[in-house]
Amino acid sequence: MEVKNQNIQIIGAGLCGSLLALRLGQRGYNVTVFEMRTDLRKTDISAGRSINLAFSDRGNKAIKMVGLEDKVEKLCIPMNGRMIHDRESNTFLSNYSGREYEYINSISRGGLNALLLDEAEALDNVTIHFNKKCKSVDFENSTAIYKDYLTKDESKITSDSIIATDGAGSALRKSYVTERKFLFSYSQEYLTHGYKELCILPAENGDYKTYKNALHIWPRGDFMVIALPNLDGSFTVTLFLSYEEGEYNFNNLTTPEIVTEFFQKEFPDALELMPNLVEDFFENPTAPLGTVKCSPWNYKGNTLLMGDSAHAIVPFYGQGMNASFEDVVEFDAFLDKNEGNWEDVFKAYSQSRKKDTDAIADLAIDNFHEMKSHVGQAIFQEKRKIEMALEKEFPNNYSSKYSLVTFNENIGYREAMLRGRAQDKAILNMLSDGDISTNIDFKDKAVLKIVLDKVIAETNNILEDDMVAKTMHH
Amino acid sequence: MEVKNQNIQIIGAGLCGSLLALRLGQRGYNVTVFEMRTDLRKTDISAGRSINLAFSDRGNKAIKMVGLEDKVEKLCIPMNGRMIHDRESNTFLSNYSGREYEYINSISRGGLNALLLDEAEALDNVTIHFNKKCKSVDFENSTAIYKDYLTKDESKITSDSIIATDGAGSALRKSYVTERKFLFSYSQEYLTHGYKELCILPAENGDYKTYKNALHIWPRGDFMVIALPNLDGSFTVTLFLSYEEGEYNFNNLTTPEIVTEFFQKEFPDALELMPNLVEDFFENPTAPLGTVKCSPWNYKGNTLLMGDSAHAIVPFYGQGMNASFEDVVEFDAFLDKNEGNWEDVFKAYSQSRKKDTDAIADLAIDNFHEMKSHVGQAIFQEKRKIEMALEKEFPNNYSSKYSLVTFNENIGYREAMLRGRAQDKAILNMLSDGDISTNIDFKDKAVLKIVLDKVIAETNNILEDDMVAKTMHH
Numbered sequence: 001m002e003v004k005n006q007n008i009q010i011i012g013a014g015l016c017g018s019l020l021a022l023r024l025g026q027r028g029y030n031v032t033v034f035e036m037r038t039d040l041r042k043t044d045i046s047a048g049r050s051i052n053l054a055f056s057d058r059g060n061k062a063i064k065m066v067g068l069e070d071k072v073e074k075l076c077i078p079m080n081g082r083m084i085h086d087r088e089s090n091t092f093l094s095n096y097s098g099r100e101y102e103y104i105n106s107i108s109r110g111g112l113n114a115l116l117l118d119e120a121e122a123l124d125n126v127t128i129h130f131n132k133k134c135k136s137v138d139f140e141n142s143t144a145i146y147k148d149y150l151t152k153d154e155s156k157i158t159s160d161s162i163i164a165t166d167g168a169g170s171a172l173r174k175s176y177v178t179e180r181k182f183l184f185s186y187s188q189e190y191l192t193h194g195y196k197e198l199c200i201l202p203a204e205n206g207d208y209k210t211y212k213n214a215l216h217i218w219p220r221g222d223f224m225v226i227a228l229p230n231l232d233g234s235f236t237v238t239l240f241l242s243y244e245e246g247e248y249n250f251n252n253l254t255t256p257e258i259v260t261e262f263f264q265k266e267f268p269d270a271l272e273l274m275p276n277l278v279e280d281f282f283e284n285p286t287a288p289l290g291t292v293k294c295s296p297w298n299y300k301g302n303t304l305l306m307g308d309s310a311h312a313i314v315p316f317y318g319q320g321m322n323a324s325f326e327d328v329v330e331f332d333a334f335l336d337k338n339e340g341n342w343e344d345v346f347k348a349y350s351q352s353r354k355k356d357t358d359a360i361a362d363l364a365i366d367n368f369h370e371m372k373s374h375v376g377q378a379i380f381q382e383k384r385k386i387e388m389a390l391e392k393e394f395p396n397n398y399s400s401k402y403s404l405v406t407f408n409e410n411i412g413y414r415e416a417m418l419r420g421r422a423q424d425k426a427i428l429n430m431l432s433d434g435d436i437s438t439n440i441d442f443k444d445k446a447v448l449k450i451v452l453d454k455v456i457a458e459t460n461n462i463l464e465d466d467m468v469a470k471t472m473h474h
Numbered sequence: 475m476e477v478k479n480q481n482i483q484i485i486g487a488g489l490c491g492s493l494l495a496l497r498l499g500q501r502g503y504n505v506t507v508f509e510m511r512t513d514l515r516k517t518d519i520s521a522g523r524s525i526n527l528a529f530s531d532r533g534n535k536a537i538k539m540v541g542l543e544d545k546v547e548k549l550c551i552p553m554n555g556r557m558i559h560d561r562e563s564n565t566f567l568s569n570y571s572g573r574e575y576e577y578i579n580s581i582s583r584g585g586l587n588a589l590l591l592d593e594a595e596a597l598d599n600v601t602i603h604f605n606k607k608c609k610s611v612d613f614e615n616s617t618a619i620y621k622d623y624l625t626k627d628e629s630k631i632t633s634d635s636i637i638a639t640d641g642a643g644s645a646l647r648k649s650y651v652t653e654r655k656f657l658f659s660y661s662q663e664y665l666t667h668g669y670k671e672l673c674i675l676p677a678e679n680g681d682y683k684t685y686k687n688a689l690h691i692w693p694r695g696d697f698m699v700i701a702l703p704n705l706d707g708s709f710t711v712t713l714f715l716s717y718e719e720g721e722y723n724f725n726n727l728t729t730p731e732i733v734t735e736f737f738q739k740e741f742p743d744a745l746e747l748m749p750n751l752v753e754d755f756f757e758n759p760t761a762p763l764g765t766v767k768c769s770p771w772n773y774k775g776n777t778l779l780m781g782d783s784a785h786a787i788v789p790f791y792g793q794g795m796n797a798s799f800e801d802v803v804e805f806d807a808f809l810d811k812n813e814g815n816w817e818d819v820f821k822a823y824s825q826s827r828k829k830d831t832d833a834i835a836d837l838a839i840d841n842f843h844e845m846k847s848h849v850g851q852a853i854f855q856e857k858r859k860i861e862m863a864l865e866k867e868f869p870n871n872y873s874s875k876y877s878l879v880t881f882n883e884n885i886g887y888r889e890a891m892l893r894g895r896a897q898d899k900a901i902l903n904m905l906s907d908g909d910i911s912t913n914i915d916f917k918d919k920a921v922l923k924i925v926l927d928k929v930i931a932e933t934n935n936i937l938e939d940d941m942v943a944k945t946m947h948h
Contacts, residue, residue: 187663425943429942429943465903466899
């Protein structure tokens with residue numbers, strides 16, 4: 001196979017699709033991208049409405065691969081930890097890591113996507129078409145059918161291979177489901193909660209109205225509000241709340257009075273920052289929170305699902321974009337190994353990658369409960385205190401589950417999950433049994449070393465016992 | 475609500491639907507059942523072709539509820555254990571329980587279904603229509619659309635409430651998915667293996683060609699053959715094999731020579747009992763093995779999924795029919811509590827039941843690996859040896875996972891899974907660490923008591939540690 005002669009069709013020019021187009025363009029393929037939306041670089045997105053995302057080390061690995069590290073850094077606002085807001089409007093900062101150089105970033109989806117589109121389009125061998133909605137894919141013949149939103153014309157495009165990066169509602173995935181030409185395992189799972197975006201506008205002088213370098217959380221047990229900073233001084237705020245359960249829920253927050261009462265009671269300091277609350281609340285949609293898993297991702301060497309189309313996850317670990325970017329890095333590595341046979345590349349990539357995207361999907365749901373509830377609990381805070389101390393004093397010997405997932409891009413999500421969960425179990429059980437405690441001198445390194453050794457030994461015990469038992473349940 | 479005035483529509487007159495019709499009829503409802511197949515009581519099912527099923531205590535609890543215990547017992551062939559066949563044609567019997575009165579039964583699907591149809595139809599307030607295929611359900615209006623296979627006519631039937639017991643391919647579930655009127659979580663997961671039914675015919679004198687009172691297994695690690703006895707002296711045999719992987723698989727078993735070679739090499743004693751092997755192999759279809767989970771099962775008080783339509787599972791725990799029958803028992807209990815409000819009944823039933831059907835789905839997949847592989851492994855056999863001795867000597871103090879699932883109808887599947895898995899983990903780890911061993915005098919009750927105490931203590935430790943950690947991952 002002569003790479004330069006291969007025509008690759010990408011469905012979707014979102015974050016994953018535009019990064020993939022850029023990378024495959026850099027590798028010399030003829031790349032054509034079809035995006036259903038209008039070109040976001042030509043649309044005015046009003047201030048404060050832009051959605052921001054968490055960007056961290058796994059995503060940055062991909063950005064380094066395509067040589068855009070410096071340009072992307074300019075779009076980033078570092079967030080060093082969670083700023084927890086309690087009901088009495090007290091706040092405290094809980095760092096993401098005991099290592100100072102480990103933090104996550106808030107980044108604008110639109111800004112990052114525009115950069116990737118610019119860079120991809122700058123290559124001679126990459127073409128991007130907008131306003132082309134994929135209706136279905138004839139995966140037996142590597143042909144996709146598009147409808148043009150402006151002209152209403154339909155067209156059929158055949159390529160050597162098609163990669164669908166068209167998100168959670170993927171047209172290719174739908175074709176896999178409806179055509180029933182092979183055994184396609186598929187799941188869509190919704191949380192009982194939905195979400196609604198709100199906004200803290202900048203102060204009149206353009207400043208941030210609350211602390212800039214943190215991910216703000218108002219944990220309330222069964223629901224929560226979070227806020228991430230934007231470059232223009234605003235924060236994008238998200239309310240996560242049950243549709244049906246609890247005293248206040250999306251189904252009964254139907255009048256300005258009830259919405260204001262709810263925020264007054266539960267989030268008084270956030271309400272103060274959002275005079276625009278009621279307007280935003282009734283203007284913006286309520287959206288569901290779903291997880292999609294499926295298998296296989298490829299059909300022969302003809303088609304492949306990548307990014308959210310293969311594994312849509314809930315947003316609570318801040319890993320959605322990072323996971324999709326990591327897909328491109330992993331795919332690139334399998335291209336190095338198997339270039340010349342699409343079926344081999346697609347199969348090897350999928351088989352290696354799926355365990356990790358399954359893991360981050362499960363971790364993201366864990367983190368939903370952690371953020372809305374556990375961060376406010378004493379035993380959780382004790383665990384975090386110990387972990388922060390271990391990471392600070394023994395930076396090369398300990399990483400919490402959060403650090404393994406977020407800052408250790410050379411460990412797969414699955415390994416991070418297994419080790420991270422075992423550590424959590426070890427620490428929580430030892431705290432509960434009194435084997436370790438926060439009632440120690442955290443400045444005494446010798447004392448901390450004893451804690452470290454206990455945590456590592458108990459974690460390894462747990463992992464070993466699970467390994468022996470694993471033979472019985474796969 | 476006057477029960478007698480309520481019209482209940484049941485989609486599907488299989489095992490679950492006919493049992494449900496009988497029970498609701500006994501309770502006084504006006505019940506109308508629509509079945510897509512022809513009346514199985516009027517069709518000739520040839521000997522040896524009938525599919526048999528494992529019938530055990532959970533199923534029997536339902537049969538007792540409708541007063542048919544004695545009639546059903548006559549259809550049963552007790553199977554006391556697994557008869558394991560190795561590659562050298564050696565056999566050994568591994569009992570299902572150390573308690574002699576605990577065994578499972580092989581029962582004919584057709585015979586049992588016919589009995590339930592007869593009993594239901596004998597009630598004045600139950601009507602069953604055959605050859606009526608449900609096309610879709612308008613769940614907003616409690617209306618189902620049927621096509622008559624004979625007349626080709628379509629009809630719309632509206633009832634006070636509709637319960638779909640129409641199996642893994644449920645029309646109601648499809649309507650839930652396609653109508654998108656509410657957030658419907660849904661998964662279909664296929665194993666990499668498929669199955670094909672074969673047959674050991676009776677001997678010329680009508681006798682069973684191999685031991686009658688066992689479930690025969692030929693475990694081969696990555697694949698297996700099983701056989702269950704029928705009342706006519708035959709056995710229904712099933713080959714479970716990968717579609718694609720391994721030296722022999724369904725995709726490459728394409729000629730009589732290769733099929734014979736495969737059985738000669740892997741199952742020589744089974745081949746001897748099946749001179750009809752090649753004919754059966756190429757006549758019978760290869761079918762996939764899938765698990766379906768979904769939620770919610772009900773739409774308001776209008777419609778409800780029950781049995782396989784709500785939770786199709788793989789057959790390896792012999793619990794498919796038992797779980798569906800248990801659905802009817804549980805549903806009946808919630809009718810006792812909430813009769814008069816279908817929505818309350820449907821919701822309370824679903825919320826209570828789903829954790830248990832999710833558990834048996836996962837257990838059934840565990841047992842796939844146990845049957846095809848672990849039953850042939852030394853450490854597994856040591857575990858079973860210890861468990862048999864504990865069940866025999868301490869019948870009131872110990873039940874293995876298999877016993878909890880199969881013979882303890884008053885414990886839910888989820889509790890059976892959690893305790894059963896913890897026990898397996900405890901025993902395997904203690905065997906592996908040398909804390910317990912099979913190198914003891916199994917006739918010395920005092921020695922066994924020490925083992926029992928160790929197993930219970932370690933199991934409780936595991937359950938307790940999991941409970942503390944559970945707060946962190948739901």
